[in-house]
Each structure stands twice: as structure tokens, then as C-alpha cells.
Amino acid sequence: MNVPNIKLADGMEMPQLGLGLYQVHDQKALKLAVKTAIKAGYRLFDSAQAYGNEAILAEALKESKVKRSEVFITTKIAVSNFGYNKTISTTQQSLKKLQTEYIDLMLLHFPVTLLRKKSWQALEKLKKDGLLKSIGVSNYTIRHLEEIKDYASEMPVVNQVELHVFLQQPELIEYCNKENIQVEAYSPLARASAMDDPIVKAIAKKYSKSYAQIMLRFLIQLGLIVIPKSVTPKRIEDNINIFDFKLSNEDMKLLKGLDRNYRTCWNPTLVP
Numbered sequence: 001m002n003v004p005n006i007k008l009a010d011g012m013e014m015p016q017l018g019l020g021l022y023q024v025h026d027q028k029a030l031k032l033a034v035k036t037a038i039k040a041g042y043r044l045f046d047s048a049q050a051y052g053n054e055a056i057l058a059e060a061l062k063e064s065k066v067k068r069s070e071v072f073i074t075t076k077i078a079v080s081n082f083g084y085n086k087t088i089s090t091t092q093q094s095l096k097k098l099q100t101e102y103i104d105l106m107l108l109h110f111p112v113t114l115l116r117k118k119s120w121q122a123l124e125k126l127k128k129d130g131l132l133k134s135i136g137v138s139n140y141t142i143r144h145l146e147e148i149k150d151y152a153s154e155m156p157v158v159n160q161v162e163l164h165v166f167l168q169q170p171e172l173i174e175y176c177n178k179e180n181i182q183v184e185a186y187s188p189l190a191r192a193s194a195m196d197d198p199i200v201k202a203i204a205k206k207y208s209k210s211y212a213q214i215m216l217r218f219l220i221q222l223g224l225i226v227i228p229k230s231v232t233p234k235r236i237e238d239n240i241n242i243f244d245f246k247l248s249n250e251d252m253k254l255l256k257g258l259d260r261n262y263r264t265c266w267n268p269t270l271v272p
């Protein structure tokens with residue numbers, strides 16, 4: 001399955017769908033997941049320093065024999081590595097672990113109070129030096145994004161946030177669209193914790209697609225990047241098989257009605 005690319009504000013292209021790697025530590029499981037994903041057409045892989053799997057991802061990609069230029073690697077500065085110097089040194093470590101000369105997209109993992117400004121400035125420097133192709137943030141609210149304008153020489157091109165049918169954050173999407181910041185939806189399946197909604201079930205039946213495929217397709221049609229995680233080969237294949245159908249406007253409307261501010265991950269809204 002061919003995944004469309006999205007053009008970021010800095011001119012770089014990023015696949016609209018990728019494989020999430022949170023809590024995938026087991027070497028065998030990760031290698032099988034990456035191998036299956038590559039074969040199915042995935043080219044975007046979402047890692048993080050905090051996930052502890054950058055080195056295994058590099059091994060898995062090497063074994064898959066796909067060219068470096070054909071994959072898009074995202075990783076993130078861990079909360080414990082914030083600050084100017086630490087962001088610089090820890091990026092060097094990520095590059096080593098990932099066995100690569102550049103990272104396609106580096107994100108600040110969370111809007112860490114007091115330290116996020118210095119970390120952002122470090123990312124700008126690393127980008128200037130050619131070690132990072134694109135730079136962005138994660139878990140930033142509108143307030144955090146507005147604040148960056150005070151000190152940034154360039155704005156983030158991606159904001160990776162929790163976003164799914166049950167947590168739609170329409171104001172944040174509208175703001176990011178206006179500011180040319182691409183929204184990337186993490187936990188797009190709400191961590192498989194709400195797989196019994198009768199409306200999603202009925203829509204899945206109507207299109208002969210799975211519950212998960214409807215959840216993902218909804219986000220694709222909103223123009224978002226999605227990074228579902230799975231270590232199950234059949235699910236990895238199903239999750240990318242969403243570019244051969246289109247939800248009607250009425251069904252999109254029904255799905256929009258399911259927003260209930262249901263958060264499954266950390267909540268940045270109160271972070272000063």
C-alpha cells in the first residue's frame with residue numbers, strides 16, 4: 001500500500017502514516033514488526049529516547065535492507081535530557097544508536113517548564129548543522145506554541161499530540177493549520193481502550209473495514225499524520241490498508257460527534 005506524503009512547512013516530505021514504537025522493547029518483536037511494516041509499505045518509524053529502542057530500530061532497519069533515504073525516522077528528546085547542552089549531547093547519542101548521520105524529525109517530547117526554550121534553541125542549532133532535517137514538538141498546547149514565537153528563529157513544523165475519535169482537539173487542529181504546523185496524531189487507536197463504540201462498529205460494517213481502520217481513516221481525512229503502534233503482523237498490515245476507501249461526509253460527521261475529551265496518555269493542558 002502506498003502512503004501519501006505530507007509536505008511540511010520547511011519543505012521536507014513526511015509519510016502520512018507510520019509505525020508507533022512506544023513500549024516495544026523486545027528485540028525479536030520489534031524486528032518482526034519493522035520487517036512486516038516495511039513489507040507492507042510503512043516508511044515512517046516513530047521512536048523516542050525514552051522508549052529505549054533506537055538501537056534496535058536501527059538494527060531492524062539494517063536487516064530490512066531498505067535504503068536510509070527511503071525511511072523517515074522520528075525520535076524525541078526525553079524529558080530528562082532537556083536543557084541546551086544536554087539536548088545537543090543526547091542528540092549525538094541518538095544518532096549513534098540509530099546508526100545514521102541525520103534524523104528526519106526530532107521532537108521535544110513534552111513542554112518541560114523552564115527548560116523547553118533552551119532545548120528548542122538547541123534543536124535549531126542541530127538543524128543548522130545538518131544533523132536534524134526537521135524539528136518539531138510534542139504534547140504542546142496552543143499556549144505553548146504561542147510562547148515559542150517569542151524566542152524561535154524557526155517554528156516547529158510538527159506537533160505530535162494525542163488525537164483520536166474520542167479526543168479530537170478541534171481548536172488545536174485549527175490553530176496548527178493556520179500556523180502551518182502539521183498535527184501528528186499519537187495513540188490514534190486510543191490504545192485499543194475504546195474498541196466497542198456502536199457508531200464506529202456500524203461504520204466499519206458499512207465499509208467492510210475493521211474498527212481500527214475506521215479510527216485511522218477518520219484522522220487521515222482530517223489531514224493528520226497517524227502512527228498506530230502494533231507488534232501483531234496482521235494488525236500492522238490492516239492499519240496501513242486504509243488508502244483504498246473514503247468515508248462519506250455524513251460518516252465523518254457521525255465520527256466527529258464521538259469526541260468526548262477522552263485522554264489515554266499524559267495531559268499537558270495544565271503545564272505552565
Ligand SMILES: NC(=O)c1ccc[n+]([C@@H]2O[C@H](COP(=O)([O-])OP(=O)(O)OC[C@H]3O[C@@H](n4cnc5c(N)ncnc54)[C@H](OP(=O)(O)O)[C@@H]3O)[C@@H](O)[C@H]2O)c1
Nearest residue numbers: 020021022186187188189190191192212228229230231232
Ligand atoms: N509523543 C508522545 O508523548 C507519545 C505518547 C504516546 C504514544 N506516542 C507514539 O504514538 C504511537 C501510537 O500510540 P500508542 O502506542 O500509545 O497507542 P495506539 O497506537 O493508539 O494503540 C496501540 C494498541 O492498539 C493495539 N492495536 C494496534 N492495531 C490494532 C488493530 N488493528 N486492532 C486492534 N488493536 C490494535 C496494539 O496492540 P498490539 O501491539 O498488541 O497489536 C496496542 O495495544 C506510539 O507507539 C508512539 O510511537 C507518542
